[in-house]
Amino acid sequence: MLEDLKRKIAKYSNLAYQRGLVGAAGGNVSARHENLFLITAGGRSLRDVTEEDIIVVDENNNIIEGVEGQKPSKETSLHVNVYKYRQDIDCVIHVHPAYCTAYAIKKKAVPILTASAKLKLREVPIIGYANPGSKELVEFVAQCVKNSPEYVKALTLEAHGLIVWEKGLGNCFDIAELVEETARVAFISEQIK
Numbered sequence: 001m002l003e004d005l006k007r008k009i010a011k012y013s014n015l016a017y018q019r020g021l022v023g024a025a026g027g028n029v030s031a032r033h034e035n036l037f038l039i040t041a042g043g044r045s046l047r048d049v050t051e052e053d054i055i056v057v058d059e060n061n062n063i064i065e066g067v068e069g070q071k072p073s074k075e076t077s078l079h080v081n082v083y084k085y086r087q088d089i090d091c092v093i094h095v096h097p098a099y100c101t102a103y104a105i106k107k108k109a110v111p112i113l114t115a116s117a118k119l120k121l122r123e124v125p126i127i128g129y130a131n132p133g134s135k136e137l138v139e140f141v142a143q144c145v146k147n148s149p150e151y152v153k154a155l156t157l158e159a160h161g162l163i164v165w166e167k168g169l170g171n172c173f174d175i176a177e178l179v180e181e182t183a184r185v186a187f188i189s190e191q192i193k
Contacts (some may be wrong), residue, residue, distance in 0.1 A: 074133035099183035
């Protein structure tokens with residue numbers, strides 16, 4: 001089971017890069033299996049992630065399995081806290097898509113304008129700025145996830161990017177793409193006079 005999850009995490013990590021949802025060594029992808037969490041290694045571009053780049057940790061971020069010398073993403077606590085407050089989900093994707101991030105820089109939530117977004121997203125909250133990998137960011141995300149209605153499956157981070165959670169990596173990835181597509185369409189529609 002863990003090996004299959006590692007393959008899926010690598011697949012969707014690579015796809016996130018290919019689809020322009022993240023660049024360089026940004027972003028991270030995780031999945032939950034029982035009381036363990038599998039997450040991409042820190043400092044590794046999602047473009048190049050393979051099964052060997054997936055670290056298995058427990059709820060306290062202790063490494064259970066991984067290639068020697070690799071460390072889990074610095075956002076591991078952020079992922080673990082999303083799982084803590086959403087027992088119904090089993091994967092989290094954090095990426096830095098351009099249009100979502102542009103709205104977040106302007107401290108604006110992604111406008112939910114398209115029919116698909118109204119049906120599938122309903123809303124994507126935005127949280128205030130905190131440094132990547134910081135305890136403050138973990139707390140901001142945890143509070144937002146804890147206090148949001150169950151239908152909320154994504155949030156944007158001011159000047160930082162997007163976090164999405166769902167059951168099934170394919171479903172989670174679809175939401176990430178939908179949020180970015182929604183932001184792109186909203187931006188384009190704002191240009192039309």
